[in-house]
Amino acid sequence: MTPPSGHTGAVARALIIHGDAAERQRLADVLGAALGVADGVEGPDGLVDDGYDVAVVGVRLPSRSGISVLHDIRRDHPDVAVVMVGGSDPELAVIALEADADDHCTPDVSDRELVLRVQRAIERRALLLAATDSVGALERDGLALDPVTRSASVGGVVLDLTVKEFDLLRTFASSPDRVFSRADLLELVWRASADDHSVDTVTEHVYRLRGKLVAAGSTHGWIETVRGAGYRFALPAAQSEPETQSQTEPDQTSHLLVESSGSSPARQASTPLPPSS
Numbered sequence: 001m002t003p004p005s006g007h008t009g010a011v012a013r014a015l016i017i018h019g020d021a022a023e024r025q026r027l028a029d030v031l032g033a034a035l036g037v038a039d040g041v042e043g044p045d046g047l048v049d050d051g052y053d054v055a056v057v058g059v060r061l062p063s064r065s066g067i068s069v070l071h072d073i074r075r076d077h078p079d080v081a082v083v084m085v086g087g088s089d090p091e092l093a094v095i096a097l098e099a100d101a102d103d104h105c106t107p108d109v110s111d112r113e114l115v116l117r118v119q120r121a122i123e124r125r126a127l128l129l130a131a132t133d134s135v136g137a138l139e140r141d142g143l144a145l146d147p148v149t150r151s152a153s154v155g156g157v158v159l160d161l162t163v164k165e166f167d168l169l170r171t172f173a174s175s176p177d178r179v180f181s182r183a184d185l186l187e188l189v190w191r192a193s194a195d196d197h198s199v200d201t202v203t204e205h206v207y208r209l210r211g212k213l214v215a216a217g218s219t220h221g222w223i224e225t226v227r228g229a230g231y232r233f234a235l236p237a238a239q240s241e242p243e244t245q246s247q248t249e250p251d252q253t254s255h256l257l258v259e260s261s262g263s264s265p266a267r268q269a270s271t272p273l274p275p276s277s
Contacts, residue, residue, distance in 0.1 A: 013051060014118065017069060018058035018085070027056055027085070030111045031118060053122050055080055059087040059096070067099050074100050081125035083118050085109070097191060120187070127174075127188055138173055141220055141236040143213075145173055154216040164189060165209050168202075172223060172233035181230035206231060 014031045018024040055073055059066040070082055084096040084104045093104040102121035105114055138145040142155040150166055152159045161169065167189045172180070182199035186192055190201065210223055224234045 013053045015052040015055045017055060017061065017066075019060065019062045020058070023058070023086075027114075030114055031056065052080060054083060054102075054118055054125075056083050056085055056118065059084055059092055067095060070096065070099050070101055079125065079129055081118075081121040083121050085114075102191065124188060124191065127171075142218065143220075143222065145170060154213060154218045157216040159212050159216055161209070161212065164205055165212070168205055168209055172231070176233050176235050179226050179229050179232045184230065 016024050016027045016031070018027060055069075057066045057069050057073075061069065066084055066086070070084065073080055073082055081102045082100075084092075084101045086105075086107055087093075088106050088108075093106075096104040102125055103117050105117055109117070143152070144154075145152045147170055152161060152166060152169055168185065171185065171188050180188075182202040185202045186197055186199055189205075190197060206223060210221075213222060220234075220236055222233060224232050226232055
């Protein structure tokens with residue numbers, strides 16, 4: 001599977017698995033892909049050997065379904081991004097995303113949008129892998145996170161997290177002190193854009209995640225609000241670099257959490273005023 005010479009497309013190392021020869025060629029031309037494969041039998045075998053970053057898989061293939069190929073790729077090559085193409089039924093997109101595809105494109109997708117979606121899929125897959133690798137042994141100030149078993153605890157108290165709440169916490173913990181906008185989190189955790197989903201979804205999940213951390217006994221505000229920018233995962237002061245100026249603001253819904261849970265509010269760090277002269 002040696003890439004042909006002369007390709008100057010926008011996306012490198014893309015493997016096309018599609019049953020329609022004309023569409024396969026179009027996708028290869030748009031993406032600068034190195035290889036087109038008629039069905040999904042031999043396609044996934046070359047993903048590692050030839051170092052492909054993304055597989056663009058047709059929903060319907062001659063010998064098997066594209067979802068079946070997706071399952072094989074996820075099992076054997078979890079580091080490879082997968083973008084499903086074809087099928088106008090919105091239910092197909094839901095099925096593909098539930099099977100852990102990184103994205104789904106309908107047949108009428110423009111060339112420019114296809115390139116952008118494939119590039120974003122590669123970036124998201126890399127970030128997800130970085131999150132899994134970097135927080136595998138995370139245990140700081142009573143917070144423990146295990147991406148293998150998808151479990152999290154505070155002070156030994158297991159957190160009862162939904163799938164998205166765990167993925168949100170893992171994304172935050174993978175990059176301490178990095179500021180994530182709500183749009184960033186929508187794309188990384190929900191694999192959606194602000195055009196498709198409301199960023200209020202992120203706000204609500206962050207609120208619930210904070211509540212579960214406090215209810216479990218955490219006295220450290222792990223997820224801080226950064227004014228006008230989004231959120232960041234803040235390590236305890238002893239484990240992070242000292243800040244010269246804080247950009248964070250207290251969560252405006254924290255009083256609701258206290259009233260609804262009956263627990264005492266978590267301590268919030270504040271900057272002491274200088275003594276009056």
